[in-house]
Amino acid sequence: MRIHDQHFRTIWPTQNAVSLIDQTRLPFEFVIVSVTTLAEVCHAIRHMQVRGAPLIGAAAAYGVALGIQSSATETALAAVVQQLIATRPTAVNLAWAAHRMQQQLLAVPEAARASAAWLFAQAIADEDVAQNLAIGQHGKALIAAKASVDAQQTINILTHCNAGWLATVDGGTALAPIYAAHDAGLKVHVWVDETRPRNQGASLTAWELAQHGVPHTVIADNAGGHLMQHGQVDMVIVGADRVTREGDVCNKIGTYLKALAAYDQGVPFYAAVPTPTIDWQVARGADIDIEMRDADEVAYISGQAPDGRWQRVRIIPHESTALNPAFDVTPARLVTGIITECGIFAPAQLHTLGQ
Numbered sequence: 581m582r583i584h585d586q587h588f589r590t591i592w593p594t595q596n597a598v599s600l601i602d603q604t605r606l607p608f609e610f611v612i613v614s615v616t617t618l619a620e621v622c623h624a625i626r627h628m629q630v631r632g633a634p635l636i637g638a639a640a641a642y643g644v645a646l647g648i649q650s651s652a653t654e655t656a657l658a659a660v661v662q663q664l665i666a667t668r669p670t671a672v673n674l675a676w677a678a679h680r681m682q683q684q685l686l687a688v689p690e691a692a693r694a695s696a697a698w699l700f701a702q703a704i705a706d707e708d709v710a711q712n713l714a715i716g717q718h719g720k721a722l723i724a725a726k727a728s729v730d731a732q733q734t735i736n737i738l739t740h741c742n743a744g745w746l747a748t749v750d751g752g753t754a755l756a757p758i759y760a761a762h763d764a765g766l767k768v769h770v771w772v773d774e775t776r777p778r779n780q781g782a783s784l785t786a787w788e789l790a791q792h793g794v795p796h797t798v799i800a801d802n803a804g805g806h807l808m809q810h811g812q813v814d815m816v817i818v819g820a821d822r823v824t825r826e827g828d829v830c831n832k833i834g835t836y837l838k839a840l841a842a843y844d845q846g847v848p849f850y851a852a853v854p855t856p857t858i859d860w861q862v863a864r865g866a867d868i869d870i871e872m873r874d875a876d877e878v879a880y881i882s883g884q885a886p887d888g889r890w891q892r893v894r895i896i897p898h899e900s901t902a903l904n905p906a907f908d909v910t911p912a913r914l915v916t917g918i919i920t921e922c923g924i925f926a927p928a929q930l931h932t933l934g935q
């Protein structure tokens with residue numbers, strides 16, 4: 581994607597290091613940081629400098645490359661993989677990428693692993709970009725079909741959290757169809773959930789849509805159902821951190837409530853995911869390990885003060901406690917379709933991809 585007329589990926593290798601966009605500084609600062617150690621990659625994933633299932637998969641791949649530079653023995657490689665997997669439990673791409681790196685590197689002579697790791701990590705990153713571009717084209721067809729009824733109609737799409745290019749290496753998942761439709765001249769408008777508690781919608785989705793010139797409006801998380809009741813949402817497209825083989829969708833907390841509202845109002849609800857996000861080993865969403873994050877993410881909110889300074893303020897009483905599950909599961913019965921790089925599948929058909 582382009583930022584201030586310059587093309588960027590979210591993560592890329594440099595000389596014995598990895599550069600990444602620090603997403604905790606957006607939308608008010610665009611900062612690129614360089615990580616040079618496995619510990620720094622783990623910190624970046626855990627503290628959400630990089631986030632989004634496809635992106636943390638790519639970050640894990642580069643983390644393996646950094647982690648085995650001093651020792652590439654089988655034991656050292658296994659330790660690096662386990663350290664990365666422990667950073668965040670819910671997004672399946674992370675473990676998928678780390679294990680893929682491990683398997684590929686074990687097939688290489690130990691002396692060649694350190695250099696081969698960079699090539700393997702780059703392949704995972706490039707593969708993600710290609711998958712996301714394909715997702716965009718498949719999803720664009722849904723938007724085009726809706727627009728064909730009235731060429732002058734603006735298609736209103738609601739999304740939750742950030743599943744744009746910032747959540748991937750490039751291209752995005754849920755936003756990929758929107759970018760493709762916008763670039764093709766279709767009239768689209770995006771309702772952007774603020775997505776408490778970390779506000780990835782308000783701070784990240786809105787920022788990247790603005791950079792791309794896509795019309796959008798930020799709404800409170802609780803406004804989506806009201807908009808659907810009044811015919812102001814044509815479809816919902818979200819990303820996912822994990823999809824089960826039966827089509828249950830695990831995504832940012834609050835997605836389930838949007839799916840319920842969409843189902844009640846007859847609004848199509850889609851999840852856009854590359855196939856590495858599908859966990860073929862898990863059938864039901866109830867079996868997914870849901871990450872519990874620091875309660876301070878609920879108790880405090882951060883933003884830009886009138887003088888331009890970044891401020892963090894407490895919004896709940898000091899006597900109160902908070903609970904912070906990071907994800908919820910939308911059951912397959914509420915999902916209209918899964919948009920993948922291979923096409924669009926009803927949840928009941930998803931298993932055909934894994935055969």
